[in-house]
Amino acid sequence: MHPERVKHSELSKKIMTAQEAAAFIKDGMVVGASGFTKGGDSKVVLKALAQRASVDPLKITLMTGASLGHGIDGRLAEAKALSRRLPFQADPILRNSINSGEVMFVDQHLGETADLLANGFLPPVDIAVLEVAQVLENGHVLPTTSVGNNLAYAQHAKHIILEVNVTIPLEIRGFHDIFYTGLSPHRSIIPVTDAGSIIGTDTMPMDPEKVIGIVFSDAKDSPAELVAPDTKTSAIAGHLMDFFNHEIKMGRMTPSLHPLQAGIGKVANAVLSGFVHGQFENLTMYSEVLQDSTFELIDSGKMTFASACSLAVSQSCYEKFFANLEKYRGKILLRPQNISNAAEVIRRLGLIAINTAIEFDIYGNVNSTHIAGSKMMNGIGGSGDFARNSYMSIFVTQAASKNNTISHVVPMASHVDSNEHDVDILVTDQGLADLRGLAPRERAKVIIQNCCHPEFRDALNEYYQEALARGGQTPHVLSKALSWHQKLQDTGSMK
Amino acid sequence: MHPERVKHSELSKKIMTAQEAAAFIKDGMVVGASGFTKGGDSKVVLKALAQRASVDPLKITLMTGASLGHGIDGRLAEAKALSRRLPFQADPILRNSINSGEVMFVDQHLGETADLLANGFLPPVDIAVLEVAQVLENGHVLPTTSVGNNLAYAQHAKHIILEVNVTIPLEIRGFHDIFYTGLSPHRSIIPVTDAGSIIGTDTMPMDPEKVIGIVFSDAKDSPAELVAPDTKTSAIAGHLMDFFNHEIKMGRMTPSLHPLQAGIGKVANAVLSGFVHGQFENLTMYSEVLQDSTFELIDSGKMTFASACSLAVSQSCYEKFFANLEKYRGKILLRPQNISNAAEVIRRLGLIAINTAIEFDIYGNVNSTHIAGSKMMNGIGGSGDFARNSYMSIFVTQAASKNNTISHVVPMASHVDSNEHDVDILVTDQGLADLRGLAPRERAKVIIQNCCHPEFRDALNEYYQEALARGGQTPHVLSKALSWHQKLQDTGSMK
Numbered sequence: 001m002h003p004e005r006v007k008h009s010e011l012s013k014k015i016m017t018a019q020e021a022a023a024f025i026k027d028g029m030v031v032g033a034s035g036f037t038k039g040g041d042s043k044v045v046l047k048a049l050a051q052r053a054s055v056d057p058l059k060i061t062l063m064t065g066a067s068l069g070h071g072i073d074g075r076l077a078e079a080k081a082l083s084r085r086l087p088f089q090a091d092p093i094l095r096n097s098i099n100s101g102e103v104m105f106v107d108q109h110l111g112e113t114a115d116l117l118a119n120g121f122l123p124p125v126d127i128a129v130l131e132v133a134q135v136l137e138n139g140h141v142l143p144t145t146s147v148g149n150n151l152a153y154a155q156h157a158k159h160i161i162l163e164v165n166v167t168i169p170l171e172i173r174g175f176h177d178i179f180y181t182g183l184s185p186h187r188s189i190i191p192v193t194d195a196g197s198i199i200g201t202d203t204m205p206m207d208p209e210k211v212i213g214i215v216f217s218d219a220k221d222s223p224a225e226l227v228a229p230d231t232k233t234s235a236i237a238g239h240l241m242d243f244f245n246h247e248i249k250m251g252r253m254t255p256s257l258h259p260l261q262a263g264i265g266k267v268a269n270a271v272l273s274g275f276v277h278g279q280f281e282n283l284t285m286y287s288e289v290l291q292d293s294t295f296e297l298i299d300s301g302k303m304t305f306a307s308a309c310s311l312a313v314s315q316s317c318y319e320k321f322f323a324n325l326e327k328y329r330g331k332i333l334l335r336p337q338n339i340s341n342a343a344e345v346i347r348r349l350g351l352i353a354i355n356t357a358i359e360f361d362i363y364g365n366v367n368s369t370h371i372a373g374s375k376m377m378n379g380i381g382g383s384g385d386f387a388r389n390s391y392m393s394i395f396v397t398q399a400a401s402k403n404n405t406i407s408h409v410v411p412m413a414s415h416v417d418s419n420e421h422d423v424d425i426l427v428t429d430q431g432l433a434d435l436r437g438l439a440p441r442e443r444a445k446v447i448i449q450n451c452c453h454p455e456f457r458d459a460l461n462e463y464y465q466e467a468l469a470r471g472g473q474t475p476h477v478l479s480k481a482l483s484w485h486q487k488l489q490d491t492g493s494m495k
Numbered sequence: 496m497h498p499e500r501v502k503h504s505e506l507s508k509k510i511m512t513a514q515e516a517a518a519f520i521k522d523g524m525v526v527g528a529s530g531f532t533k534g535g536d537s538k539v540v541l542k543a544l545a546q547r548a549s550v551d552p553l554k555i556t557l558m559t560g561a562s563l564g565h566g567i568d569g570r571l572a573e574a575k576a577l578s579r580r581l582p583f584q585a586d587p588i589l590r591n592s593i594n595s596g597e598v599m600f601v602d603q604h605l606g607e608t609a610d611l612l613a614n615g616f617l618p619p620v621d622i623a624v625l626e627v628a629q630v631l632e633n634g635h636v637l638p639t640t641s642v643g644n645n646l647a648y649a650q651h652a653k654h655i656i657l658e659v660n661v662t663i664p665l666e667i668r669g670f671h672d673i674f675y676t677g678l679s680p681h682r683s684i685i686p687v688t689d690a691g692s693i694i695g696t697d698t699m700p701m702d703p704e705k706v707i708g709i710v711f712s713d714a715k716d717s718p719a720e721l722v723a724p725d726t727k728t729s730a731i732a733g734h735l736m737d738f739f740n741h742e743i744k745m746g747r748m749t750p751s752l753h754p755l756q757a758g759i760g761k762v763a764n765a766v767l768s769g770f771v772h773g774q775f776e777n778l779t780m781y782s783e784v785l786q787d788s789t790f791e792l793i794d795s796g797k798m799t800f801a802s803a804c805s806l807a808v809s810q811s812c813y814e815k816f817f818a819n820l821e822k823y824r825g826k827i828l829l830r831p832q833n834i835s836n837a838a839e840v841i842r843r844l845g846l847i848a849i850n851t852a853i854e855f856d857i858y859g860n861v862n863s864t865h866i867a868g869s870k871m872m873n874g875i876g877g878s879g880d881f882a883r884n885s886y887m888s889i890f891v892t893q894a895a896s897k898n899n900t901i902s903h904v905v906p907m908a909s910h911v912d913s914n915e916h917d918v919d920i921l922v923t924d925q926g927l928a929d930l931r932g933l934a935p936r937e938r939a940k941v942i943i944q945n946c947c948h949p950e951f952r953d954a955l956n957e958y959y960q961e962a963l964a965r966g967g968q969t970p971h972v973l974s975k976a977l978s979w980h981q982k983l984q985d986t987g988s989m990k
Binding site: 105115119121122193194350373375376380412437439441467470471 | 579581593594595596599600601602603604610611614615616617618676678679680682683684686688689745746747753754837838839841842843844845860864865867868869870871875879883884886907909910911912914915916917919931932933934936937962963965966967968969970971973974976977980981984
């Protein structure tokens, strides 16, 4: 069966069914699985585990790269098979289990999980479950559509289960760059000096002795939903394009800008698509996830290179990529997520980081994770890695939602994931606030003036004026600072 | 006059009085001055400027390395000579002007100011005022007890005023390492691979054409106040020593630990002094400021190297350092603050970062800057640079103060400078909370149990139980989350 996919003779004896492989996973174990924003996830072993758990209860700690496809997080949550989950998720069923306190969710910077594991700050991994395209003669493996934390899980797990995905063309070899930094205090320099730097190997080293099972799979990545830009996302993209054009005019950037990072979702996709038009040229990306817009930019000739740790694309883009691998070779590279999200590289290259906020406050503090301060949405993801160390940290959100009953510009953020010290530019469909070099009182004026929805402007101004009378570097009325969220909880509206 | 101090023949013609030099500074100008936590600040030109401003009103934007000595920030604030101040201050008079809204204070990560200036995100510097020990034949200058942002100010200022401090022995040459990264997106690697790496030059390049005035000064740095450890700081140091011993026992660290960073103040000093006893050996520091405790550790043989961007020591330690330069040569190095606080190096070396909090909440969010959410204390300083990118991020504070009427462990931090994603260990005199790998609900239990003052434990538990009934990843009662601070504002007590 698929001899070209498992070329290591000893390992070819370990081929088994998904159910047999899943049986290695026992109650209480820690599992480190591949998968980053649906790309390159375990498609059959974790599914078999969820099926088994629904009849034969067990609970595991599950670590991944980021979110998974195929509803697997939801299936595991429904089967009550998760006691602890990290570092990210985006599943509505799992989200409920997290918010009810059933699953302990450790919401981590995605660039840090590998380090925390290596440092012994997280429980040791019992079994790694990794999707690969091929097992080579030397025991190295060829990754698929994400690299994520696979190297860290392979290094630190006691045992490894490989899911060999036979739908991934072997010609994907050359699209990965696997680099290991070693451990602090003796870590090596990460010698990436531009988005396209190749610093490692095109396959991933792995100890074949650790492999206890090999399973074949022919399932594709869950496609990303491609949402067409609406008036709000187009308006946000428009404000950002105007801003970048202004920065070029002021001589602060060239039409190649700086390497781009963009969070996942329709706003980021709309913004990137906006670069297809206009004066931009020789753009590069150094991001964590590549979406459809990246391929549009490469196809249009506007972008010369895109580096990330994962692909999260629509079905048609997925098919386009694999049908045209030679066209994209030398223009796309997937790296481990502690390299794609490395503080060192982000600062050195000087990224423009564009991420989505749930809400931000009048002083520029950003909430990326919690609804009304308590309920988890998805997690911070890589937004903190990039915002904290970038050249320019941009957050975008809609000014208001739910028929303008919820303002996404608030007196005080109900949770702070990226704070005033780390946020340069805020954008909503209403406008853009350039916070660079401003003190909090100055930021409040420009945020209220430019970013909030007109239906909330008077109320925000009223709050700010009342706060101002009390003084301080960052004036607040403590009894009212969270009252908008309180009202939302009580009445379903901030009005 | 002091020909050995100004060896550049053209520049020796620019010698003038402090008053004459200060006269170059006009209303509305941006001044970039040396000085970091009292070390290497302008001692005569800014003083002359404050004197002039008190009779001949003017307002400037003042950028420095960090806080200044000799009460100069207070003198300038009293003279109403500051319209804008960044990136840090620690002066009681200036603090009042900031909190009243008279001075716009831009509270920045100290490792970022140089980059923001170079990127054109801050107003251009009209005049740099830099303390130096010597001007060399080639126009390079020899720094004194801090490097701070001097290189950036010299590079980006239109004009430069030099304050030549004749009290600094010329033998200080060799104690500095000046390195320039260039500008993103084409910045170079910062090749520091251990605390003692020398990567630059021992004097600072500067364009002599920019120099418009040279002033001699014979004033020493304001000494740091040396506060003897009290029962609280000793208790905090004791908890941390126990913790480090535990980490060594668990095999996660050796007795050399990882390179240490410690914020300024008596707690950090007490913690570092604690390393003189016990099993620790071959310790190193990669910090922003070196305090007396660093010299104690070097003297005792426990520490082999300490890197920073400034000295902030007592008068006796200052005298000891200059009387024994040969003893400390090769063991101490001062770098620009965007190198001492570089994300890249902090992550690569894997620092243990120990910083002081004003308060933290039951979920591990840290407030380093604001009293009751609004009033500025000093600023975030380097704490964010280090906490965000370190191997282990530790925050310390007293559990309660003012006769136990104020709890420093609160339901919700009233301002967030380092958030839950960036904080590993919290310590008060009551105990230590190890938050590594914990979800927010788990953190709440260990923080309330270990860190809060017993007189506030029931109230915190009561808040947490009420919040828990409402659910969520991070349970809160919005109407009560800031009520402790509200009570403090209303009554002067959180009880």
